[in-house]
Amino acid sequence: MIPKNHPRYQSLLSRDKIVNAYKSGILADAGMIAHGRGEAFDYLIGEKTTNTAEKTIETAAAALILAKDPVISVNGNTAALVPEHVVNLAGILNAKLEINLFYRTPERVKAVWNVLKDHGAEKILGTENEDFKHVKGLNGPRSNVSPEGIYNADVVLVPLEDGDRTEALVNAGKFVIAIDLNPLSRTSKTASLTIVDNIIRTMPCLIDKVNKLKNKDPEELNKLLDNFDNIDNLKESLKVMLNSIENFE
Ligand code: PTJ
Numbered sequence: 028m029i030p031k032n033h034p035r036y037q038s039l040l041s042r043d044k045i046v047n048a049y050k051s052g053i054l055a056d057a058g059m060i061a062h063g064r065g066e067a068f069d070y071l072i073g074e075k076t077t078n079t080a081e082k083t084i085e086t087a088a089a090a091l092i093l094a095k096d097p098v099i100s101v102n103g104n105t106a107a108l109v110p111e112h113v114v115n116l117a118g119i120l121n122a123k124l125e126i127n128l129f130y131r132t133p134e135r136v137k138a139v140w141n142v143l144k145d146h147g148a149e150k151i152l153g154t155e156n157e158d159f160k161h162v163k164g165l166n167g168p169r170s171n172v173s174p175e176g177i178y179n180a181d182v183v184l185v186p187l188e189d190g191d192r193t194e195a196l197v198n199a200g201k202f203v204i205a206i207d208l209n210p211l212s213r214t215s216k217t218a219s220l221t222i223v224d225n226i227i228r229t230m231p232c233l234i235d236k237v238n239k240l241k242n243k244d245p246e247e248l249n250k251l252l253d254n255f256d257n258i259d260n261l262k263e264s265l266k267v268m269l270n271s272i273e274n275f276e
Pocket residue numbers: 054055057058059060061062063064065066068102103104108127128129130131187188189190206207208209212224225226227
């Protein structure tokens with residue numbers, strides 16, 4: 028039991044969730060390494076959602092609201108850390124949920140499915156019973172996506188994705204929203220829009236922004252997207268990181 032007044036409470040809580048998810052077969056072995064890398068970048072942004080990230084989350088909310096066929100892709104780390112928010116966001120947006128694992132095994136698919144079901148998900152795509160479609164430019168099981176889900180989606184939210192898949196989805200004409208604490212990763216650079224923030228803070232903030240923007244004029248939402256440039260935005264996040272080093276005392 029982690030005491031709530033521990034100065035590193037949130038971080039320890041996330042670690043606890045990650046370790047438990049590993050023990051129950053939800054998380055890939057590499058999910059622990061990925062989490063550790065994320066923590067290091069989180070230190071550099073002060074473990075809080077930066078102003079830049081908040082604006083990016085707002086733009087991501089606009090893209091998701093404007094989408095005709097939005098899909099939220101769920102992997103092990105996402106299911107471990109924010110299953111309740113993922114299910115909630117899908118409900119608000121009327122978006123589809125699709126399990127899409129880099130280290131795919133039938134056992135892990137079932138474990139992630141169970142977590143989403145436990146948190147109230149009704150329909151979950153990407154399970155073993157589907158006649159998957161192949162995403163061009165990728166090999167092996169990670170190239171398989173649901174014909175009802177990612178294959179036909181116009182906007183895909185891919186928290187903690189890998190670079191190859193992000194690139195393949197962008198090349199397939201999709202607007203890809205990544206959540207990645209590492210602004211230097213290939214995923215961050217190739218996504219259409221990258222939120223440089225911890226998924227545990229991004230998801231509740233994204234839900235809040237979607238609720239605030241969902242009745243706005245589409246023209247207003249489109250303006251947010253027109254004014255967005257992913258690389259410029261990543262540079263802003265890097266500046267925050269550099270400032271935190273330069274101003275260290
Ligand atoms: O569940 P699977 O099989 O689909 O596998 C998932 C992982 C994450 C293991 C797999 O996609 C992978 O190996 O990813 P990478 O290439 O390690 O990239 C993960 C990225 O997520 C890294 O750039 C991390 O900095 C970042 N990251 C880690 N934890 C968080 C995070 N970003 C946001 N919030 C986090 N909590």
